[in-house]
Amino acid sequence: MRRPVKYGILGGITMSFLAGIGMVESFADRMLIDPVLNMGYLVLYGIVAVYGNMAARSEPNPLEEPSYEKGSSALAGLMTGLIAGLGAAIFVVLVDSVDMTRYFPNFRPELVEVMTFGLELIPGLVALIAVSGAAGAVGAVVLGLEASRRHRVAATVGWVLGFALFQVVVTDILDIAPALARVFYAPLGGLEWYMAVIIGAVAYFLSGRSKGKAKSVIETVRTAERWSGVRWSVYAFAGIALLLPWLVLGGIVNELLINVFLYVLMGLGLNIVVGYAGLLDLGYVAFFAVGAYGTALLTSSLSPTVTPELSWWVALPFVVGLAAIAGLLVGTPVIRMRGDYLAIVTLGFGEIVRILLLSDWLVPYFGGSQGIRQIPGIQVGPWEVSGVDPQYFVYFAAFFAGLAAFISYRAQNSRVGRAWAAMREDEDVAEAIGVSTVKAKLLAFITGAVVASFAGALFSAKVGAVFTNSFDVLVSLIILVVVIVGGMGSIPGVILGAFVLIGILGGPKSPGLLAEFSEYKLLVYGALLIYMMLKRPEGLWPSARRSRELHADELTQDAWLDKGGDFVSDGEQGAPA
């Protein structure tokens, strides 16, 4: 019974914390399933369910399949939930009886009302504890189900919550048929409860059927003849997918996609510097700024001094050249620095660029805090595409993100990529083996800078104006978080990281799909980062090399097991030094 008590207390503290920072209250305004579930309750009791689930696990031995006894595990979950609920209830009583709004502005009667489901205090608290207990028990019971049932339950919950949470996307797609959107969603937001039931039921009965099918489809496509029908249907699907943003997706989703692609671009660029070459650059946003301001100077008619008013495409090579020079300028003085020192110096460089752009000295060129406005969009024949038409602009963002992925891929599997990898592993040895680390470092900085300048050029054309506050240090850090959470050195990882973090949670300057999170974004980022570092340091979609590095012991053991524990047989001493 120690685990339920432990996780119950943790649960109570977490619930009180989430309520105390105002998260529950502000999320409560967002209805998910009308009228049963709002987002505040989802977060609050979702956590209890997770804790209940953890409490129900028998002693965690990673080598064994966890064993369950249905009755006792449900009981453990229930206990956890009840203890957690009790903790939260004590907190609510405290908020209700002592006025602390002077110090904690969120500790107010509205909070008590949300937490007690709008009931009187005593019945409300009982309900709170009861619901919490139920959530804990549910979390525990789910784990006791057999695997196929568990998949079905997960699919059901996933689809229903997906429809509820991503209402924006669905209504955006259903924009062509607003009547249909009204069937799905309640007027004040949230999935209609009967739709939730229908979606859930469909998901429950259909899930499991597709299992393994994806793999066989991929296999069919891989082995298909070059000009066969299978191949053509793949191309057709790809073509249709390409048309989606233009024809089907609405403004909000396309806008989001553009943001995601910009971060994919910057993430891939930083991945070259940090992931491939192992140079921790905390001032990466400077190159983004160079790209954006370079484009602004060369294309805007309102740029203070330099006004060549080039078209975007003509300006682009100059901007890229400028970024390459900037990469060289930043790279050269830091050649001899390593690790922490490099990080701090680049952090400084990033801030220097922003402050220079703001400085009185350069106001005549960069407009200081006024920024530069009237940046034209991207010219395509007689048209001009800017952020006003996200359904067209998204193609440019996607194209350059694809280009960055292509460059990364080709560079990684080449002589240059190997030199970077060697340098990342051991700089001195790489040098002694004939790699010019000076050249390799500069090349990494320049390539990273060029990729960031694409993002800058796109950004200024999209927004039509540049201001220094788009380039503060937070952006550098968020890009780094995208790379770390996605998977350092992994192209699909970085792309996935950008979709998850920027697309769903939101970037430093833009909301994501879960717009409610924007206020608590950094909190969630921090929590996510800690969780990832503890549980999955190699990232969501790791590169082979990186996971080798972080799981070296296991690999050694696997290799040993593969050979039947027979390392010593060919006359070698077993244990590595």
Added chain:
Amino acid sequence: MTPVLEIKGLKKAFGGVQALGGVDFHINENEIVSVIGPNGAGKTSFFNVISGMFSPDEGQIFFDGDDLAHHQPNEITRRGIARTFQNVRLFPNLTVLENVMVGQHCRTSSGMWGAILQTKKQRAEEIAIEERAKEVLSFFGTRLAGYRHDQPANVLSYANRRRLEIARAMGTDPKLLLLDEPTAGMNPRETVELTGLIGKLRDDLGLTVVVIEHDMKVVENVSDRVVVLDHGVKIAEGDYDHVSSDPDVIEAYLGRPAENSDE
């Protein structure tokens, strides 16, 4: 016959410690020279200065007629001096093959554009690099062949790591190979095997080899000539039998015999 490597008056101090106090050294083509000496004699510093990892305070390092002192390590490797490390320093997360392929870096030239555009030249070069790496690995028989190519270096056994380090140095197509305690930590059988291998480096591949070694059996078996360092100074030089009976060498290793028992 002019020596491949000729070193004159090499000095290097770290603070107050004179790691190398004016060492003269030469090695002829196709020769195997062992450098021995007690711990802290300056053997590894000697290698570090030759390979450019430390810059000497004084002295010249002539290799193929050019003075290489104060050159960058990668430049020295490009000129044809490759080395291994006393405390094995592989690229642990690169595969065995990749470790050796890195060695070819200084022999090839394609850059970023070649990589992105996949030019004909770049693809041909990439294939050549891989072929060369496999060829180098085949020198070690089946030890580093086959499925081992794609294993990360950090799963290799200790002896194989030592072998891979030599392979990586060979991958740079050197003329002169500096091996820093190649048999350290190996069992007797592996030591014998490696001793034979060092001989093959010279006989089959025509390399010139300098070996730092503590195992006197190995020194006896492989060396044409032995150089003894102590406190950064060369105290003896000659063939093994000559050096092993030199009173200065015995003193450096064992200490001076007590002259008066009553102080």
